[in-house]
Structures are given as C-alpha cells and as structure tokens.
Amino acid sequence: KQEVTQIPAALSVPEGENLVLNCSFTDSAIYNLQWFRQDPGKGLTSLLLIQSSQREQTSGRLNASLDKSSGRSTLYIAASQPGDSATYLCAVKKGTGNQFYFGTGTSLTVIP
Amino acid sequence: GAGVSQSPSNKVTEKGKDVELRCDPISGHTALYWYRQSLGQGLEFLIYFQGNSAPDKSGLPSDRFSAERTGGSVSTLTIQRTQQEDSAVYLCASSLLGDSRSPLHFGNGTRLTVT
Numbered sequence: 001k002q003e004v005t006q007i008p009a010a011l012s013v014p015e016g017e018n019l020v021l022n023c024s025f026t027d028s029a030i031y032n033l034q035w036f037r038q039d040p041g042k043g044l045t046s047l048l049l050i051q052s053s054q055r056e057q058t059s060g061r062l063n064a065s066l067d068k069s070s071g072r073s074t075l076y077i078a079a080s081q082p083g084d085s086a087t088y089l090c091a092v093k094k095g096t097g098n099q100f101y102f103g104t105g106t107s108l109t110v111i112p
Numbered sequence: 113g114a115g116v117s118q119s120p121s122n123k124v125t126e127k128g129k130d131v132e133l134r135c136d137p138i139s140g141h142t143a144l145y146w147y148r149q150s151l152g153q154g155l156e157f158l159i160y161f162q163g164n165s166a167p168d169k170s171g172l173p174s175d176r177f178s179a180e181r182t183g184g185s186v187s188t189l190t191i192q193r194t195q196q197e198d199s200a201v202y203l204c205a206s207s208l209l210g211d212s213r214s215p216l217h218f219g220n221g222t223r224l225t226v227t
Contacts, residue, residue, distance in 0.1 A: 004154075031212040043116070043203055043218035051212050089155070093212065098168060099145070099157040100216060 002027045002094055006103035013080055014111050021075040021106045023090035028068045031093045035064050035075050037086040038105070044089065048075070080110045114138070116219035118204050124225045125194055133189040133222045135204030141217075143210030144187050146179060149221070150200040158202075161187060162210055194226045 003026040013019050023033070032051045036044040048057045048064040050073070056065040063076040073090055087107045091100040117136040125131050137144050146158040157171040161181045172178070176195075181187040191198055201221040207214040 034215055036216075036218075041220075043118075043220040044205075044216075046215045046217060049213075049215040091155075091216070099160060099171065100155075101157075102147075102155040104154040 002030075002092060002101040004090060004092055004101050004103040006088075006090060006106050008106060009104070010107040010109075012109040012111060015080060015082060017080050017110075018076070018078050019080055019108070021077070021088050021108070023073040023075070023103055025071045025073075025092050025101070027094065028071050029094060030068065033064075033066055033073050033090060033092050034100070035062075035073075036089045036091065038089060039086050047088075077108075080108075082110045082112050084108060085110050116204055116206055116217050118202075118219035118222050120222060121220065122223045122225075124227060127196060127226055128193055130190065130192045131194055131224065133191075133202050133204075133224070135187045135189070135206075135219060137185065137187070137204070137206030138208075138217055139185075141206035141208050142184065143207045143214070144181060145205045145207075145216065146187070146189050147203045147205065148200045149203055155203065158189070160210075191224075194224075196226045199224055199226045 005024045034049045035047040038044045050057050050066040061078040066073045087105040089105040091102045119134045144161040147155045160168040163184050176192045179189045203221045205216045205218045
C-alpha cells in the first residue's frame with residue numbers, strides 16, 4: 001500500500017520568507033502527484049498537479065517538484081503572505097482511475 | 113462555472129438513523145470520488161465512480177455504507193444505522209477524465225455528527 005508522509009506537521013514562518021514543504025511516498029509507481037491547500041472548514045483547493053513524466057510545475061509564487069526515484073516532492077512557496085496560512089496536503093495517484101493516497105498535511109502559519 | 117457542490121453542509125443525526133449525503137460534481141466530469149476526513153487524520157478513500165459504475169469501492173468501511181451515481185452526474189452516499197464512529201467530514205471530488213492529467217476538484221464537504 002502506498003504510504004504518503006508530510007513533514008513537518010506544522011510550520012510557522014514570518015511574512016516574506018521563502019519556504020519548502022515536503023512530501024514523501026513509498027511506491028514510486030505513481031501516475032501523478034497533486035498539491036492542495038485546505039482552509040479551516042473548507043474542502044481542498046487544487047494548487048498544482050505534476051504528472052509522473054514531469055519534474056516540476058509552477059503557478060505564480062508556487063513551484064512543485066517531483067523526484068519519483070527517491071519518492072519525494074517539494075512545494076516551494078516564495079515570498080510567503082499571511083493569506084498562505086492553511087494546511088497543505090499532497091496526494092499521489094496510483095493507476096488509472098484508482099484512488100489518490102493523501103498525506104496528513106502540513107499546517108502553515110505565516111505571521112504578519 | 114460552478115464547482116463541486118455538496119449538501120447538506122452539516123448534518124446532525126442520532127445513532128441508528130440513516131443519512132444521505134449528496135454530491136453534484138462539476139458538469140462534464142466523468143470521475144467522482146468520495147473521501148472521509150476524521151479529526152486529526154488524513155483523507156480516507158471510500159469509493160470511486162467512472163460514469164455510473166463504481167470500479168473501486170474498496171474503501172467503504174462496512175456494508176452500512178453504500179453509494180450510487182445516476183446520469184453520470186449526481187452521487188449519493190448513504191450510511192445506514194449510523195454509529196458515533198461515522199462522525200467525520202465527508203468530501204466529494206470530481207475530475208474530468210480520471211486520468212493522470214486531470215486534477216481533483218473538491219467540494220466543501222458534509223460535516224456529519226452522530227450523537
């Protein structure tokens with residue numbers, strides 16, 4: 001079974017800092033990896049999706065990388081803002097149409 | 113366009129009662145997923161639909177849980193004889209094709225509390 005781990009569980013940084021969130025997975029046979037943010041009481045918002053053939057994806061201040069061979073992905077957030085405060089989750093998809101396996105998330109607090 | 117819509121947003125029910133949770137996916141999305149999120153835990157997969165068929169229902173925790181999807185659109189998750197351990201947020205997600213290029217889009221969930 002695919003295991004997805006996110007470390008640290010919580011992170012607090014001052015506004016303006018660049019930061020990296022980590023996601024590791026045990027089975028490298030994945031179709032894609034997706035990063036989400038979840039605000040309190042809300043569902044998950046898709047941030048970036050990296051297909052297995054890709055190494056990275058960028059959207060605005062966000063950059064996600066994927067290293068399948070080592071079972072790792074990172075989400076880089078540049079120039080963090082208080083509005084970035086949320087829980088960030090990664091999920092890997094194994095096989096066509098099969099379930100996504102989620103990490104337990106990193107709770108990010110950006111201090112003004 | 114509209115996102116994934118779930119109703120009700122909150123449901124409080126007594127132990128032993130049946131509940132129905134509804135999900136309206138994004139129009140045209142063929143793949144639909146149900147997940148459960150318990151306090152302090154990760155998302156737990158329940159069931160996956162492609163069209164009206166459910167090729168993967170391996171995550172349903174017991175035979176008290178069932179789901180259906182009609183018209184390739186709306187899905188209903190039914191929990192019979194609810195138990196306190198069923199209390200959680202039930203999240204629905206859809207994707208365009210369910211392939212490697214299609215991101216998941218989630219609704220805001222239904223918070224179920226069993227008293």
